[in-house]
Amino acid sequence: MLPRGGTVLVTGGLGGLGRTVAEHLVAAHGARLLIVGRTPASQLPDGSREALEILATVGEVRYRAADVADPDALAREVTEAERAWGRGLDLVLHLAGTPVAPQWERLSEHELRTESAGWLSRMLRPKAGGCAAVDRLLAARPGTAVVLFSSVNGLFGGTGFGAYAAANAVLDGWAQRWAATGRRAQSLAWSMWDGPGMNQGSPLVAAARHRGLALIDPARGTVALLGALHAGVVHLLIGADPENEQIKPFLAADQLRGGTIAVAVVPGPGEDPQRVRSAVAARLAGEGIFARVAVTSRIERDRSGAPDAAAVLAAIGSGGGGYTAPEGPVEELVAGAAVDVLAVPRIGREDSFFSLGCDSVRALQLAEALSERLGARVTVGSLYESPTVRALAATIAAPV
Structure with missing residues (x-):
């Protein structure tokens, strides 16, 4: 996705995440960076300004203040950087977003059905508007790859974080759209970064951990990012505990989407169907296999005697005999x-x-x-x- 000495557009400025990613790209890959943030260079906080100075001594780094959702401004900065680099843009890393800290103490006001138009726009603009601007940029750059930094909220939702969840879901949609055209595109849905990022100082960390969402420190996050870039999967969930009971329903949903493993089990005489299903699911999970396990009364077979996959999937999709009435x-x-x-x-x-x-x-x-x-x-x-x-x-x- 990124050749040695490649060129990268990083949106979102030099906040905690931007700084962590930029440092790795420059130091480990010799990448040439164009970092775009909303704050003018002369007004950057001391920490960001110092980070920029250090990066500039290690590699070729340009910082420009621009609205990432403004397609003309973004295109202008990228074109200028490409001219200076003497080559085209290899990769876009879209990290831009609006901090959610201001709403932590008033979560009930930020349910999607009661969200204000102003806050919804504030959340959507850097992420959704940024993707629209990047899309315009990519139209003339068919070989440029895209990696979007999303959140688990885009998949799980989040009561009190409706606008934030919607903004991240938009990122996931854009990645799917670009990938469908043959472009190398990924949306990485992170749990919570420990220190940097949108969740810095969040009072909800304990609740998130209880729900199976781990804190990701910068070192671990960098390793996960490298693994994700090499995996090439369009949408990845990073930082969720697959053993957590709150996460498993999302990993083995009842819709049999592409890539889901389906397992049909026939209990022995006198065995409790639910205990059998739970035991099989636990055994598979212990081997790193997360499957939709359903209990059925029989395994349908075709004329050759082999299991009839279509019939088994149909049984699983309709409940597969695993229904147990409320008591x-x-x-x-x-x-x-x-x-x-x-x-x-x-x-x-x-x-x-x-x-x-x-x-x-x-x-x-x-x-x-x-x-x-x-x-x-x-x-x-x-x-x-x-x-x-x-x-x-x-x-x-x-x-x-």
């Missing part, structure tokens, strides 16, 4: 509310809400519906901590 009034109440909110025909006691289409908005709606039906407050956080009918019902103490 008791509380589970039935929880399941009923989930069915109404998620608009699904039924939900078993072991089914994850999030594998049935629950996102941050629906999670909020489900919490409100349960609170109303129970006469006691059910928080959105409890849905993430207990994402199945059985688990959530067990945490609800209010009598029915």
